[in-house]
Amino acid sequence: MASTPKPEEILKINYKPPRTRWMDTPVEFKPGTFCYGAKPDNLKGLGLPNPREWSPADEDWKLPENWKEILLEGLRERLDRFRSLRVFMDICVRCGACADKCHFFIGSGDPKNMPVLRAELLRSVYRKEFTTAGKILGKIVGARELTEDVVKEWFYYFFQCTECRRCSVFCPYGIDTAELTIIARELLVLLGCHIDWVVASVNNCNRTGNHVGIQPHAFYDTVDMLCDDIEDITGIRIEPTFNRKGAEILFIAPSGDVFGDPGIYTFMGYLMLFHELGLDYTLSTYASEGGNFGLFTSHDMMKKLNAKMYHEAERLGVKWILGGECGHMWRVINQYMDTMNGPADFLEEPVSPITGTKFENAKSTKMVHITEFTADLIRHNKLKLDKSRNDHLKVTFHDSCNPARAMGLFEEPRYIINNVCNNFYEMPENTIREKTFCCGSGSGLNNDEFMEMRMRGGFPRANAVKHVHEKYGVNVLSCVCALDRAAFPPLMHYWVPGVEVSGVHELVGNALVMKGEKEREEDLRGEPLGGMEDDE
Amino acid sequence: MDTALGNLEKYLSQNKKTILEKWYDLILKTYPEETARFLRRNKDQFENPVGHDIREGIQGIYDGILQGSGDEKFYPFLDKIVRIRAVQDFSPSQAVAVIFFLKQVVREELEEEITGGKINLTELLVFESRVDKLALITFDIFMECREKLAEIRINEVKNRTYKLLQKANMIV
Numbered sequence: 001m002a003s004t005p006k007p008e009e010i011l012k013i014n015y016k017p018p019r020t021r022w023m024d025t026p027v028e029f030k031p032g033t034f035c036y037g038a039k040p041d042n043l044k045g046l047g048l049p050n051p052r053e054w055s056p057a058d059e060d061w062k063l064p065e066n067w068k069e070i071l072l073e074g075l076r077e078r079l080d081r082f083r084s085l086r087v088f089m090d091i092c093v094r095c096g097a098c099a100d101k102c103h104f105f106i107g108s109g110d111p112k113n114m115p116v117l118r119a120e121l122l123r124s125v126y127r128k129e130f131t132t133a134g135k136i137l138g139k140i141v142g143a144r145e146l147t148e149d150v151v152k153e154w155f156y157y158f159f160q161c162t163e164c165r166r167c168s169v170f171c172p173y174g175i176d177t178a179e180l181t182i183i184a185r186e187l188l189v190l191l192g193c194h195i196d197w198v199v200a201s202v203n204n205c206n207r208t209g210n211h212v213g214i215q216p217h218a219f220y221d222t223v224d225m226l227c228d229d230i231e232d233i234t235g236i237r238i239e240p241t242f243n244r245k246g247a248e249i250l251f252i253a254p255s256g257d258v259f260g261d262p263g264i265y266t267f268m269g270y271l272m273l274f275h276e277l278g279l280d281y282t283l284s285t286y287a288s289e290g291g292n293f294g295l296f297t298s299h300d301m302m303k304k305l306n307a308k309m310y311h312e313a314e315r316l317g318v319k320w321i322l323g324g325e326c327g328h329m330w331r332v333i334n335q336y337m338d339t340m341n342g343p344a345d346f347l348e349e350p351v352s353p354i355t356g357t358k359f360e361n362a363k364s365t366k367m368v369h370i371t372e373f374t375a376d377l378i379r380h381n382k383l384k385l386d387k388s389r390n391d392h393l394k395v396t397f398h399d400s401c402n403p404a405r406a407m408g409l410f411e412e413p414r415y416i417i418n419n420v421c422n423n424f425y426e427m428p429e430n431t432i433r434e435k436t437f438c439c440g441s442g443s444g445l446n447n448d449e450f451m452e453m454r455m456r457g458g459f460p461r462a463n464a465v466k467h468v469h470e471k472y473g474v475n476v477l478s479c480v481c482a483l484d485r486a487a488f489p490p491l492m493h494y495w496v497p498g499v500e501v502s503g504v505h506e507l508v509g510n511a512l513v514m515k516g517e518k519e520r521e522e523d524l525r526g527e528p529l530g531g532m533e534d535d536e
Numbered sequence: 537m538d539t540a541l542g543n544l545e546k547y548l549s550q551n552k553k554t555i556l557e558k559w560y561d562l563i564l565k566t567y568p569e570e571t572a573r574f575l576r577r578n579k580d581q582f583e584n585p586v587g588h589d590i591r592e593g594i595q596g597i598y599d600g601i602l603q604g605s606g607d608e609k610f611y612p613f614l615d616k617i618v619r620i621r622a623v624q625d626f627s628p629s630q631a632v633a634v635i636f637f638l639k640q641v642v643r644e645e646l647e648e649e650i651t652g653g654k655i656n657l658t659e660l661l662v663f664e665s666r667v668d669k670l671a672l673i674t675f676d677i678f679m680e681c682r683e684k685l686a687e688i689r690i691n692e693v694k695n696r697t698y699k700l701l702q703k704a705n706m707i708v
Contacts, residue, residue, distance in 0.1 A: 455685065
């Protein structure tokens, strides 16, 4: 009996975190907290280096023999190429303003998810290899050797950053940690150490034009199926055109809206709106993806995948491009496309054919966000809307990170929602607009193997949704991002059951009164409209 | 329900603030130091939801014990604490252990009263058994969370397969 522990001894389990310094705490790859490694076929398909069978959980990552040289040369090249990178490496004073702003830090409690510390993972190697003080003084000035453990640490934490840029809003120096993550991921790609969810999507997109790998006929069939659903609900048959030369507008949406539930209802909303306006537009089975996982791979890959937008616009001879509800797609369009693949001088400055409004903000890119387009229509009273058709919904709006922080799109979606819904409730001020909390699955992390980490990262957002759900009975979380629409349903299922996820144009589709439509009894999901529940 | 805590109830009420603070501190110690500092400092419900939920959770549990509430009253408060720990970097025992911490805090905080006989042993045992029961409920919630997580993953994969079959025209 002497060996029987007393109750308080049993309780003395090791619940304490490691007390080692961060540099000396190696990463442990536990299932649920890391994404699967890129498969060799997908790396090969893109001509990326070091294709091999591997898993991040393996001891041996099968790195190329000269991996260190490759990484350091890669870093040197990028320090020379991007002045911002060198500035971000040198300028941080570790004031800590960003430290508690990251959703992954808040939700996981892992200090290496503090943006300042995440950046230190890279900065420490920069100091050691590229600064005199670091070379001489080493750890005293926060410098450290580049080892295989450091590579693993980079992989672990740079694939725990969703590049949402919330931290950068609070940095007094304007350091953009998302850009550091972008660079770190580029460096990891040089060793073939990327995640399959991103590389497979990029490989698909490279071959078929979209992340899902839908081929033209399947793309056509899926849209046709959505038109069947619209006909069932409204009695109106819509026949969108594909790859039609001479159309005035090319419309590009994220493929998630064509293929993923609940994105499809948003796509139905787009189709209904365009039909009602009699818009001269076409879809493309080549430019069949607005999203761009190349952004999460490398600058070159982003440029390559983005190029099809202007190519297709030029080939079809359209005047300008209209873009659907997507998040990172708009970061690429708004911040990089023009200089990367422009100037698109074969296109015209976008003008709404319905209202005559010139979209001067899109003068250079020639591409207009659909909420800008629709908000303008409503403003000019061009749509007949029956708000009461959304009365069964109590709606809140999530500012998707990229449209919010990369293009300042705050008012248009709200203006639309307020014109198509009677019940709209904002989440608390410090969780919306430029301070919006990420869904926790952005930048290509929306895969199922990462679910546990996604629940951590998405907690701050879910917590604010829970607040309006409990206070006002909110049952719909609307957003303007396809990735949000994919990532939020599981997040809500775990944290706030009873809240559905919708795009803004799904709500538009519900409220839109179309010429010649039959009396609507159901919303786009086939759910009874407000007031119709008791009619049976 | 009769609280049956006798004198202990009085001392638990009187020392509520200190006991809750110490309990909170012990829970924070399960996190790395930098994180614990943040969880303690920021009181905003939305900027620091983990810290806020733990605070609300332990307060609710404590009040429930004092009021002799039925099991169902404790669920939302236990949920606030364990739902996040179920997906954080903790083993099941580490996730649930935080409920047992209350016993440790009460023993330490009321040591004089216990050893001095102001609180009798039966009352203490009743209290501790109650905490044990709450820990078991917490384990149920922990398991619900983990099962839900698995269900969510399965659904994601199922949906994907379903869509693929649909795309390949293999189902009507």
